[in-house]
Amino acid sequence: MQDYTILVNKKHLLSSDYVPENLVITDNNENNFHNYKDPNLKPMISADILPYFEAMQKAAEALGLRKIIVDSGYRTYAYQKVVYDKYVAEVGEEEARKKVALPGSSEHQTGLAFDIAYMDNGVYIENTNDIDPEIKWLKENAHNFGFILRYPEGKEEITGYKYERWHYRFVGVEMATILYSEGITLDEYYERVEQENHFRGR
Template sequence: MRIKKTGQALTVLLLLFAFGCSGAQQTVSPVASQSPASNTNTDAAGEAGDTAVQETSGTVDDLLVVANPTAAVVLVNKQYSLPEGYEPQDLVYPDVAFTFTEKIDKRMLRKEAADALEQLFAGASGDGIQLAGVSGYRSYDRQKTLFDNYVKKDGEEAARMYSAFPGTSEHQTGLAIDVTGADGKCAAEDCFAGTPEAGWLADHAWEYGYIIRYPEGKDSLTGYKYEPWHIRYVGKELAKELNEREITLDEYYNAVPVSEKR
């Protein structure tokens, strides 16, 4: 009997050990199945942090080439360039007033930005502000022509303060547009600052997913002088965050002061 009891006890202990090991395996297996890539999506840049990371795919002419040119939150500036030959595939004509009537390239924007622009213009109109588009999408070739002309007129150093080097223009993304008042006065000119239209944009553009891309007093960070007429679509979530924190897109990506770049 003593030997039988000892054998039964040993059997129980072995069973308990087996179930215990099985339980331990069930506990750790979910952890092992987690993917380390779950936090690497930068298209929703910086949702949980103070700054975001701009993914790049290489360099050209000492500029970093962005890897996500189609993302609404993409950073394009004097440090980051669009890929060679980039052209948005979803350009449309927004149903808003422009300072001209022709259906040409600079009247177009990417679909998401165009839809948001229509809402922005409607919101402004509801507040008694009448806006008009001046210049939206701009191809690489068109930007090169403009930049070269500005360099001939004012010299390269001065031109770089108000015109983008080809491949680094926000207009090429199809997400940026210059706007003015319905009368067309002060279109893309310094006199636009201080107008009711400029004031409305500064106060309300973010509500529609747009930001004043080159705000006053930030030229050492953006590399461009104050342009109250130049608005850039980044989506409502990011526009709200940038507005609340009073920072530029460059600061959001913790980019180096672009005045040191092109």
């Protein structure tokens, strides 16, 4: 079983050969992120988290919100490397590091993270906005389904990423609820564990 609480960030990298075991394609919308950037990559997430995602999707729809879809899920190490190298060539290494995950440091490689888009009466909508009721609802309710807003506003210094309203990560309901109720990121949670172990002399 995959460790759903795995910490992946700029300091904790995945190896280049890390591939989650059971990926599933979430939908076949022809406009999603991967299909227009690379037709070989469908929006995939770990099969383990699909029921949680679908439950969240249905709960939102039941409230009259648009259908929340996985726009970009699993990405390979190789894919991230292409994206990263392209940015470096365009804006230089320093700027690239702020905007794009270093190969191995992207949560998208775990199959537990994804960027969202909407389907509105069959129309694919890529752009999300902070005033969208879906974005507001996700922020306050995603933890009930095991998901966290991974790069919140005001935590840029800690996560190393600018606020990303579209990027959600599965950590399981228990962990998501802890992070949500304490208002901390996954990075801060692990920092705290490290400090506690340090004080205990471990």
